[in-house]
Amino acid sequence: MKTFLFIHGWATDKHVWQSNAGVIAKDAKVISLNLPGHGGAFKWDTASFAPAVEEIISAISEEPAGSVVGIGWSLGAQALMATATQYPDKFGALVLCGASPCFAKTEDWSFGQPRPLVRRMIIDMKRAPDKTLERFYRLNFTADELNTPEAVEFLNYYNRFADADGAFKYAEVATSLEALLKMDIRTSLSAIKAPCLVVHGEADGVCPVEAGRYLAENIKGAHFELFKEAGHALFLTQRERFNSLVTEFIQRA
Template structure:
């Protein structure tokens, strides 16, 4: 792990591997860059791969706020500090929403966009059938405050469709994704969950002009696949990739297949 000092004095931790064109990967809610530890060595054969810990997650310092704009500002400052111009950007779940915000606000920095298990709106609404009921998300917030570690463990298991992975594979994933035992700060987890409840990016998808791959598991229990299809239809240069029998984290349950799709797109 490496660390940058941001202008406001906070530290931002990140992983880096390989040489070549830059590829930045953004993790999901309540996770860290460790979720990419398995796929980074393979990607590093062709790319300079960077994966930051979002504020309050992994080794990165807490922030005062956790809006998409705050996460995106940290990433842009990281790019400037490392002297990176345009690059390929991948985001999973909440990280995908941050990636969408960056593609909208700084299109000159993003050459290609990879969205994994991403939604423009996390919460079910009268005109949005591809989300979770707000009552369920509010219940998740209460449970985090009552039993933080157990609630995160239960949410981790929701990442996968029933029988998608073996118990041995589950332990293997936990071994690298949570190998250091580090969980997000509770305030960061709650702040990020609040952002997920509020964000609605549907009206801004037309502003994304770069080639985009939208990858989604057909059996995603956190973000219904219809949300991914909506993204693919709303982004001008998007390709849709649905993986049968797969849940919310294709690169964890089907790493080889996911890498093949990523390489083909990023080439």
């Protein structure tokens, strides 16, 4: 039996997968995980992915080897990759949505966010987290997508949710962004053994589409699917296609 593990992106939570999980997993076991600082059980208290890996492994420790289908978006996909490189036998399949092996630009990596911009965002998270998140949430969508029901629902929900007392641990959410700034798992991708589907929006403004192509080219046997005219949250704005694609992939995996 498969166990479906859904992991959200930065500054969101397990709610973001609610409309997809039932369609994809059907009657199978579902674990919808909150990462540290985002409602999870562990603390994101170091600028690495170790706390996220700890949260994930704690959630799937009782699952048989090869039974877990990991489906992650953005930060959640990065956390999945970090876990799958260390515990490759746990996973029977991976779906990486809007993912990158290296979130910020380096001397030899141009498919990321400018490092000064990420540092500025970390500072802003510590000074004015509500306003920082409000700006960020809009970046998950293209200009055309912002008027769709899916984007409106997402923005309304998370702008309210982020304002709720204690909903997010802002200091830990900022630390998770520091972890993204430092993250570079390009040399570890060969350790991922599970069949992998990489899906990416052509107009993704958070993780450039070239980052997704790189993953598909450097994870053995991975398959890449491009969502034209889609932004970072393509699993919401093109939900039917995403769900169908993932369902077909898992049946083959």
